Amino acid sequence: MEKYKIHRHILCIDLKSFYASVECALLGLDPFKTPLVVADLSRGGGGIVLAVSPYLKSLGVPSRCRIYELPTNLNIIYRTPQMQTYLSYSTEVLSIYLEYISEADLYVYSIDEAFLDVTSYLSYYQKTDEALALDILNRIREKLSLFATCGIGENMLMAKLALDIESKKAKNFIAKWQYEDIEKKLWPIAPLSEMWSIGHNMQRRLNAMGFYEIGDIAKSDPKRLKKAFGILGEELYYHTHGIDMSNIQDKGKLRVVSKSYGMGQTLYKDYYGREVYQIILEMTDEVAKRLRLHKKHARIIHFGCGYSKAFGGGFSRQIALPSHTSSPKVIFETCISIFEAYYEDLPIRHVHISVSSLITNDIYQPNLFEDLDDTYREYQIGLAMDEIKTRFGKNAINRASSEFESSTIKKRNAMIGGHHA
Numbered sequence: 001m002e003k004y005k006i007h008r009h010i011l012c013i014d015l016k017s018f019y020a021s022v023e024c025a026l027l028g029l030d031p032f033k034t035p036l037v038v039a040d041l042s043r044g045g046g047g048i049v050l051a052v053s054p055y056l057k058s059l060g061v062p063s064r065c066r067i068y069e070l071p072t073n074l075n076i077i078y079r080t081p082q083m084q085t086y087l088s089y090s091t092e093v094l095s096i097y098l099e100y101i102s103e104a105d106l107y108v109y110s111i112d113e114a115f116l117d118v119t120s121y122l123s124y125y126q127k128t129d130e131a132l133a134l135d136i137l138n139r140i141r142e143k144l145s146l147f148a149t150c151g152i153g154e155n156m157l158m159a160k161l162a163l164d165i166e167s168k169k170a171k172n173f174i175a176k177w178q179y180e181d182i183e184k185k186l187w188p189i190a191p192l193s194e195m196w197s198i199g200h201n202m203q204r205r206l207n208a209m210g211f212y213e214i215g216d217i218a219k220s221d222p223k224r225l226k227k228a229f230g231i232l233g234e235e236l237y238y239h240t241h242g243i244d245m246s247n248i249q250d251k252g253k254l255r256v257v258s259k260s261y262g263m264g265q266t267l268y269k270d271y272y273g274r275e276v277y278q279i280i281l282e283m284t285d286e287v288a289k290r291l292r293l294h295k296k297h298a299r300i301i302h303f304g305c306g307y308s309k310a311f312g313g314g315f316s317r318q319i320a321l322p323s324h325t326s327s328p329k330v331i332f333e334t335c336i337s338i339f340e341a342y343y344e345d346l347p348i349r350h351v352h353i354s355v356s357s358l359i360t361n362d363i364y365q366p367n368l369f370e371d372l373d374d375t376y377r378e379y380q381i382g383l384a385m386d387e388i389k390t391r392f393g394k395n396a397i398n399r400a401s402s403e404f405e406s407s408t409i410k411k412r413n414a415m416i417g418g419h420h421a
């Protein structure tokens with residue numbers, strides 16, 4: 001085990017309640033004393049809350065809920081999401097990181113989180129990793145009025161675990177983990193999904209195997225984990241021992257190659273029956289566009305719907321096609337067949353489509369009943385539409401059905417990440 005351990009000084013920095021904190025900064029308010037919510041009130045009480053201030057979090061208000069679920073006795077300040085502003089702030093934060101380290105030693109994990117390898121800079125600054133982290137956090141606060149937390153570890157995994165599990169509770173928002181801390185700090189963690197990289201589905205499978213604390217996995221036979229989860233099981237075993245051999249300098253290799261393409265959409269009002277067909281059609285077009293962009297065909301189509309909270313539940317099914325495709329028509333018809341088989345005549349609030357079992361599109365096996373001329377014509381029309389949208393904007397060309405009241409495509413095309421730019 002010792003031979004797999006690397007010893008570097010990695011910082012994992014997360015901007016605290018980023019969107020809500022940016023809004024507080026713009027208003028000159030303290031996010032730890034202000035009841036602020038980032039949400040689009042125009043979508044009604046069923047609209048999704050994108051972020052809440054640290055003050056509201058301290059009162060137990062969840063950062064992801066519906067507007068109508070928020071407390072009504074707190075004089076909440078509502079701010080409409082403005083994604084372009086958040087992106088600008090994120091860019092400013094990255095420029096601060098680059099005041100301290102080179103771009104080669106920076107890995108941007110998300111809009112509000114990044115890894116910094118400061119190993120070769122400590123002697124230059126004559127500081128410990130904790131002191132340097134504090135300098136960076138103070139610089140972010142002084143320049144942008146934003147608060148950040150930081151996990152420090154001997155590798156990227158350990159820095160992320162220190163961030164998620166301990167830093168948010170620390171007085172200075174900084175926590176440092178080393179290999180000798182793993183047994184004491186990580187192994188008692190339960191439920192398993194509290195550990196980064198373990199989702200709820202994997203947690204259920206691990207629970208069924210008799211694993212309830214991280215230490216249970218760490219003390220198990222790695223061969224059993226590999227048999228159950230493949231190479232991911234073996235990787236999980238090493239992670240429970242704090243071992244991760246990823247290097248920030250190999251950031252090109254850190255980006256996961258997609259094995260599927262998909263998208264989900266939470267609707268801001270209830271849809272019933274055929275009303276949702278327009279939504280499915282528009283999402284199908286987007287998934288097909290991604291397949292064309294990456295020069296892929298897919299064989300497995302996955303479709304699901306979630307009902308409104310008053311009823312709960314929903315359904316999620318997949319179908320394996322006779323042959324691979326990137327045809328929006330085929331994908332749409334497959335989703336509709338699943339919908340008609342499982343829909344229960346209840347109000348729909350969420351739709352999800354994904355495609356998997358991908359191959360490159362230079363390999364294509366048509367099925368026996370397919371009109372190849374129609375397939376080729378449809379693909380060329382799709383490429384032409386992609387080119388127009390790229391050159392003139394996403395709303396430069398849409399289906400005529402985008403004028404229907406049930407359509408959301410024009411609004412979504414004008415947004416960033418599903419929210420106002």
